[in-house]
Amino acid sequence: MRTTTGDAQREDAAEAVSSPRWLAACEIMSLVASVVVAEWVVLPFTQRGAELAVAGMVPVCAALALMLFSRQAQGETWRELGLRFDNFWQAARLLLPAMIVASLLMLALGFLLPKFQFGAPRVRQTPVWLFVWGIGWGFLQQFMLQGFVNRRAQMLFGKGVGSIVVVALVFGLLHLPNPWLMVVTFCGGLLWAFVYQRAPNLLALALSHSVMTWILIATIPDTLLRGLRVGYNYY
Amino acid sequence: MMFDKNLMRKPRSSLVIFIIAKAILETLFVIFLVVSFHYRTFYSRFDGRIDEANGRRVAGWMIAEAEPSKPVEMQLYINDEFAASSIADRPRRSAANVELAQEGAHKFAFDVPPLAAGNYEARVYVVHESGGGDRRTLQALPQPARFRVDAERSEASELNGGFVIKATE
Numbered sequence A: 001m002r003t004t005t006g007d008a009q010r011e012d013a014a015e016a017v018s019s020p021r022w023l024a025a026c027e028i029m030s031l032v033a034s035v036v037v038a039e040w041v042v043l044p045f046t047q048r049g050a051e052l053a054v055a056g057m058v059p060v061c062a063a064l065a066l067m068l069f070s071r072q073a074q075g076e077t078w079r080e081l082g083l084r085f086d087n088f089w090q091a092a093r094l095l096l097p098a099m100i101v102a103s104l105l106m107l108a109l110g111f112l113l114p115k116f117q118f119g120a121p122r123v124r125q126t127p128v129w130l131f132v133w134g135i136g137w138g139f140l141q142q143f144m145l146q147g148f149v150n151r152r153a154q155m156l157f158g159k160g161v162g163s164i165v166v167v168a169l170v171f172g173l174l175h176l177p178n179p180w181l182m183v184v185t186f187c188g189g190l191l192w193a194f195v196y197q198r199a200p201n202l203l204a205l206a207l208s209h210s211v212m213t214w215i216l217i218a219t220i221p222d223t224l225l226r227g228l229r230v231g232y233n234y235y
Numbered sequence B: 001m002m003f004d005k006n007l008m009r010k011p012r013s014s015l016v017i018f019i020i021a022k023a024i025l026e027t028l029f030v031i032f033l034v035v036s037f038h039y040r041t042f043y044s045r046f047d048g049r050i051d052e053a054n055g056r057r058v059a060g061w062m063i064a065e066a067e068p069s070k071p072v073e074m075q076l077y078i079n080d081e082f083a084a085s086s087i088a089d090r091p092r093r094s095a096a097n098v099e100l101a102q103e104g105a106h107k108f109a110f111d112v113p114p115l116a117a118g119n120y121e122a123r124v125y126v127v128h129e130s131g132g133g134d135r136r137t138l139q140a141l142p143q144p145a146r147f148r149v150d151a152e153r154s155e156a157s158e159l160n161g162g163f164v165i166k167a168t169e
Helices: A002-017 A020-045 A050-074 A088-112 A127-157 A161-173 A179-198 A202-219 A222-228 B013-042 B098-103 B151-160
Strands: B046-053 B057-064 B072-078 B081-088 B106-111 B118-130 B135-140 B145-149
Touching (some): A050 A127, A050 B013, A127 A161, A127 A179, A161 A179, A179 A222, B046 B118, B057 B072, B081 B118
Antiparallel strands (some): B072 B081, B118 B135
């Protein structure tokens, strides 16, 4: 009898530890840990150049491996994650009004701020840079943020305000200690998480990310954005 | 607070193991980076000594073990305050210890700024660059030198526009 009770307790404990909610929280923390290592540990403790590039690949690869392994373990399809075209226009329709309002706000803010300039450094104004930034970096961030964090936040809190705020908070905090970027990414995180929960389409989000980033750097002075640098690199 | 059951599949124990393994590996990676950084930035690769210290001049020799032939920037601190900097780039040919000269010992000398009468401690630091020049640390030569500036001499220096100090080390 004691043995049976003990077994039951052990099973309960195992179930509690491996429950999807616990696991989802651990997955989010694990991803955040990789980004924190990349932003705050690799740069100050390595030498610029090849060493930095190689060391920087470690947390990036760890984060990607986690996302891919988790996708497989959770049985998620690429379509479920948002790699699809059928809901592109639905997502775009949800994004567009908020993007227009945000763009007008940034433009107004840009005019009000001292030293207004179309602040993008020259290197960022090249089509190649815009392409790389928009398609590559924007997609990677949205894949991480929505395809991974948002879905696990939904496992924790369900669809709605709770999970949307979690996604926005994670996105904003990963842009520490750049205050302007933290505010902007928190707001962007709210919008993108909201849209993803209604129309999960990573391509539309990546495009939106790209366009909004360009508008941001074209309106807000670079002296405030500090070259969009985050983590230790901000200093 | 209801969580989304549609998103919950059957999380496998392999995912738990993966997360734990990832945490361990990342911790080891961070430890490796920090230890490596500490070794390259703070581990002393210099030796040397202050041979002469007085109110006029602080001089001695040093060896950069990693790159003996490379001139090295040095800084003089008197009573923990920056006093002067210099480049140790002169081979110590006249050294009594020939072995040191062969190993790449360099002489250094600082002109000491005017000092009021009193006791002083001179410390010499090697400026050590790491991280491709991004980081600079000061590494102290082993022994500081103490010297005294007399009141008479200090007054004389004000009158004569120069000063002669008695070293009492």
